[in-house]
Amino acid sequence: xxxxxxxxxxxxxxxxxxxxxxxxxxxxxxxxxxxxxxxxxxxxxxxxxxxxxxxxxxxxxxxxxxxxxxxxxxxxxxxxxxxxxxxxxxxxxxxxxxxxxxxxxxxxxxxxxxxxxxxxxxxxxxxxxxxxxxxxxxxxxxxxxxxxxxxxxxxxxxxxxxxxxxxxxxxxxxxxxxxxxxxxxxxxxxxxxxxxxxxxxxxxx
Amino acid sequence: xxxxxxxxxxxxxxxxxxxxxxxxxxxxxxxxxxxxxxxxxxxxxxxxxxxxxxxxxxxxxxxxxxxxxxxxxxxxxxxxxxxxxxxxxxxxxxxxxxxxxxxxxxxxxxxxxxxxxxxxxxxxxxxxxxxxxxxxxxxxxxxxxxxxxxxxxxxxxxxxxxxxxxxxxxxxxxxxxxxxxxxxxxxxxxxxxxxxxxxxxxxxx
DNA sequence: GGAAAAATCATGGAAAAAGGGGATATAGGC
DNA sequence: GCCTATATCCCCTTTTTCCATGATTTTTCC
Numbered sequence: 001x002x003x004x005x006x007x008x009x010x011x012x013x014x015x016x017x018x019x020x021x022x023x024x025x026x027x028x029x030x031x032x033x034x035x036x037x038x039x040x041x042x043x044x045x046x047x048x049x050x051x052x053x054x055x056x057x058x059x060x061x062x063x064x065x066x067x068x069x070x071x072x073x074x075x076x077x078x079x080x081x082x083x084x085x086x087x088x089x090x091x092x093x094x095x096x097x098x099x100x101x102x103x104x105x106x107x108x109x110x111x112x113x114x115x116x117x118x119x120x121x122x123x124x125x126x127x128x129x130x131x132x133x134x135x136x137x138x139x140x141x142x143x144x145x146x147x148x149x150x151x152x153x154x155x156x157x158x159x160x161x162x163x164x165x166x167x168x169x170x171x172x173x174x175x176x177x178x179x180x181x182x183x184x185x186x187x188x189x190x191x192x193x194x195x196x197x198x199x200x201x202x203x204x205x
Numbered sequence: 206x207x208x209x210x211x212x213x214x215x216x217x218x219x220x221x222x223x224x225x226x227x228x229x230x231x232x233x234x235x236x237x238x239x240x241x242x243x244x245x246x247x248x249x250x251x252x253x254x255x256x257x258x259x260x261x262x263x264x265x266x267x268x269x270x271x272x273x274x275x276x277x278x279x280x281x282x283x284x285x286x287x288x289x290x291x292x293x294x295x296x297x298x299x300x301x302x303x304x305x306x307x308x309x310x311x312x313x314x315x316x317x318x319x320x321x322x323x324x325x326x327x328x329x330x331x332x333x334x335x336x337x338x339x340x341x342x343x344x345x346x347x348x349x350x351x352x353x354x355x356x357x358x359x360x361x362x363x364x365x366x367x368x369x370x371x372x373x374x375x376x377x378x379x380x381x382x383x384x385x386x387x388x389x390x391x392x393x394x395x396x397x398x399x400x401x402x403x404x405x406x407x408x409x410x
Numbered sequence: 411g412g413a414a415a416a417a418t419c420a421t422g423g424a425a426a427a428a429g430g431g432g433a434t435a436t437a438g439g440c
Numbered sequence: 441g442c443c444t445a446t447a448t449c450c451c452c453t454t455t456t457t458c459c460a461t462g463a464t465t466t467t468t469c470c
Contacts, residue, residue, distance in 0.1 A: 017222025159399030
């Protein structure tokens with residue numbers, strides 16, 4: 001029986017590209033596509049594919065959240081993350097949320113088909129490049145920050161001083177200072193500049 | 206006579222998608238594709254298309270630089286920028302470097318064809334969304350920074366202090382301070398935190 | 411060759427952040 | 441009820457950045 005494949009990606013060209021790549025495959029059945037998270041969920045209420053190829057960026061919701069939601073409602077559906085970026089933080093989050101694979105948009109036809117077949121048979125699949133990024137950055141892990149720390153981090157990024165942040169949050173500036181020190185420690189940075197750069201790269205900001 | 210179209214994009218799926226979209230068009234001739242800047246330039250030495258669809262992100266060179274280079278060598282070729290991002294800074298830079306149009310990767314078949322036809326007849330074409338972004342951000346313009354300022358900016362982002370940067374670049378720390386002040390002024394920011402955030406968002410870092 | 415832009419250097423003072431100590435209160439999980 | 445994580449608060453010192461104001465030398469471009 002052919003593997004039922006559905007795709008959720010807001011980039012029309014990518015959808016068209018994958019459709020064109022897979023349309024002549026005997027053991028793959030093209031189920032259609034959605035261009036946003038909402039219509040993806042709506043489709044799943046009617047029919048369930050075996051595999052969803054899912055972009056990590058969608059207009060209404062991040063693929064990371066959508067992935068979690070789909071896996072909660074339909075645990076048997078395999079999800080393969082699809083992204084332009086070979087960025088460890090995204091890959092990690094997708095896998096944490098139940099994705100079975102991750103391929104980059106520069107993947108070849110063979111790689112996509114292999115990914116689909118692998119996840120259907122219960123395995124995990126990472127693009128060659130994605131896999132090596134994971135290895136490289138295994139130690140460069142993403143810090144876990146608290147709600148308050150994130151709040152302070154955003155205000156720092158907006159250019160506010162400790163005193164201004166303190167006023168805004170109705171707390172003492174020494175408290176803000178403490179949060180700031182904890183942020184520096186968690187991100188393993190020496191000063192504001194590298195803190196903001198890292199936080200920005202890791203999508204905290 | 207059919208319009209000769211070439212595409213330079215490192216994302217195989219996008220190339221495949223556009224090929225699939227354009228292959229049945231009567232007045233468009235598919236010339237092929239390159240997956241990086243180097244092979245694009247190599248191809249152009251052999252043959253020149255009328256239009257190049259060019260990704261703004263390439264492994265070896267940014268589309269922004271490649272665009273400039275191609276226009277210098279082959280002024281008659283029209284270039285259409287191709288990007289996932291609807292980011293004003295990219296669009297602006299592509300247009301400054303001689304691009305005739307800019308379409309997002311979620312564009313429809315009709316939009317792409319219209320873009321190609323428009324630029325061939327000498328016009329400019331911006332995706333609907335790209336155009337509105339340009340209008341929105343007309344005032345939020347990207348600062349023009351010098352080579353040295355960019356160098357200093359990157360070192361600041363890495364967490365180095367003025368003294369460390371001074372040592373590294375063999376200049377006085379007061380000079381670094383001056384560059385720093387100019388950066389703050391150009392980005393219209395009050396401190397390092399917002400400078401780095403903005404520079405990061407605008408892809409300087 | 412001359413104008414403009416970029417890069418260099420400087421002084422002095424105010425403001426802010428970084429680094430190193432602590433301490434208390436409170437909520438949630440086991 | 442105890443432990444841990446989180447959030448709150450404080451002091452002191454040193455380092456770094458920010459601000460104002462100025463000037464000289466090199467590059468770049470027309």
